[in-house]
Amino acid sequence: MTEQQLFIKSIEYRIRLLRYIRQARAGHTGGSLSCVDILNVLYNCVLNVSPETAEDPRRDRYIQSKGHSVEALYVVLADRGFFSESDLETLCRFGSPYVGHPTRKVKGIEHNTGALGHGLAFSAGVALAGKIDGLGYRVFTLLGDGELAEGSNWESMMMAAHYGLDNLTAIVDRNQLQITGRTEEVCALESLAEKFTAFGWSVREVDGHDVAALRHVLCAVPFESGRPSVLIAHTIKGKGVSFMENDARWHHGVPSEEEYEGAIEELRSQMKEAAV
C-alpha cells in the first residue's frame, strides 16, 4: 500500500467511525480519531493476522489497552474483513456484541478491555508464552497516555523488561489529553521516554499521524534485541476534525447532526486534497 493510499484510508476510517458514533449516539470520539492512524498502519502494514489466521497460534496479536477507543478498532477490523461492516449498525444497541469497549465476542479482538491499566500485563503474558513456546509471533498493545497513571502498567513494564520480552511492543497514544484535561495538569507523565528507558524499555518517538513514519518505525521492532519496545506516538485528540482537535470535551462527545455534517465535509475535503 502506498503512503497516499494509507493516508486516504485513515480519512475513510475517520469518516466511518464518526458515522457509527453519530448513529449510536455514543462513543469515544477524540481518542478514536487520535489512534486511528496507528491502527491503520498496524493492520494494513505490520500485523501478521487476518480473518483466516485469527485463531492461528503463530499469529501476531494486537491488544487495545485503551479500550474506550473501540470505534477505531471496529472500523479497521471490518475493513480487514474480520466481520461485515454492516454489523456496526448495531453498535451499542441492546444485545449487540459491538459494545463500547472491545470484547472477544467480536472476531479479531484478542482480549476484553475497557478498565484501564490491564492490557500491558495481558500482553506481557501472551509475549511470554510466545517466548516459552518458541513461536515467532509479536504482541502489540496500545496504551492511552492518561491510562499510564494506573500503577499496574509499571508492574508490567518492570516484568516485561526483566524477561527481555522483545516480542512485545507498546504504543502510547500520546494525545496529551484525558477526560479532565491535559495529562500534565491532571498528573504529570513527563518525562515519559526517560521513564520507559529507566524501566528497561527501548524507546522511539514518532508523529502518530504520519503513516509513513509509523510504518517505518513499527516495521523495525524490536528496536533493540532483548528489550521490550515502546513507541511514543505524538497525536492530536480529535485529529482530522478541526473543532474536535485538542479539546477534552470530545473525549466522549457525540456530534450533533450539524456537527457531524460539518466533520464529514471537512474530512471529505481532506480526502479530495489527498487524492490530487
Add this chain to the structure above:
Amino acid sequence: MKSCLPLEMGKANLDVFSETLLGLARANRDVVVVTSDSRGSGKLVPFAKALPKQIIEVGIAEQNLVGVAAGLASAGKIVFAVSPGSFLTARSLEQIKNDVCYSDQPVKLVAISSGVSYGALGSTHHSLHDLAALRALFNCTIVVPADNFETAEAVKAAAEMAHPVFLRFGKRPMPHLHRPGTTFTVGKSLLVREGNDLAFLATGETVVQSVMATDLLAQEGISARVLSMHTIKPLDEEAVVQAAQECGAVITVEEHSCAGGLGEACAAVLMQAGVSVPFRIVGFPDEETVPGTQLEIMAHYGICPEGLAETARTLLNRKRL
C-alpha cells in the same frame, strides 16, 4: 459407616496442591505456575527446583500476576496463579473480574494461606472477603477443599477446566476425611458424617471442626450430619435442601465473613425453595478480627468443636419449640 471414620492426620492441603501440580506439570509442559514472590508460602520451592522453566516469577505485583496469567492462558498455557488469598482477591480483584472471568480465560487462581491462616499477622493478611467478592463475579467456579483428597482432586479438576476457577487453601495439616474410593465432583458436596438431627454445611478447614463437634454431640445422643461444601459456586443446592428437609436444622460453617459467603448462599437456596428450618451462619462477624493463631481466632468466633456443639444445642432447642 461414615460416622465411625477415625481422623488420621494428613499433610497441609498446600503441600498436596504443590505435589499434585508438580505431577501435572511433569506430564504436560504447558502447565505453568505464576507466583508473586510467593513460592515459599505456596510450597512451590520443590516445583521450582524440579521444573524451573515452568514457574514464572513476577515479583510482588499481584495485579500483574493475574494479568500475565490471563495472557499466558490465552496463548494455550494451563496457568496456576498463586498468591496469598488476601492480596490475590483484593488487590487484583479487577484483573480477576475483567482479564479472567469476563474474558473467560481459564486461569486457575490459587489463594494460599487463606482465611485467617496467617493468624497473628493481622487483618491485612486475612482473607475473609474473598468468597463474597468472587461469588458476585460471573464465570468463576469457587472450590475450597477440606482435606488432602479433596485438594488433589480439585487441583486435577481445575487443570482440566476450560473456564476460570478459584481454589482456596489454608496451611495447617488436615486430617483425612474421606474413605478411599470416594468420588470428587466439582459442584457436588461430599458427605463426611451421617446424621439426621441437624446438619453442618461446612467448607474448607472448618469441615474438620464440624466433624469433631459431631463427636461431642454424639456423646449426648445427637446425630449430626456433616457435608463438605467444597464447591461454593456452583453450590450443591440439592444437597442443601435435602439436608434441611431431612435434618430439620442447619448450621453453616466457614472461615470467612458471615456476609456473602457459604452461609448466605445456603440461606438464599433454602428461602427460595420454601424450606424454613432453624438456621445459623457461623463465620466472622462484621468487626475487626481478634488477633491470635488461626485456631484461637476461629475458636473465638465459635468455629471449634465446643463452639459448634453449643450452637447446635441452641439450634436444636429452637427446633423442638
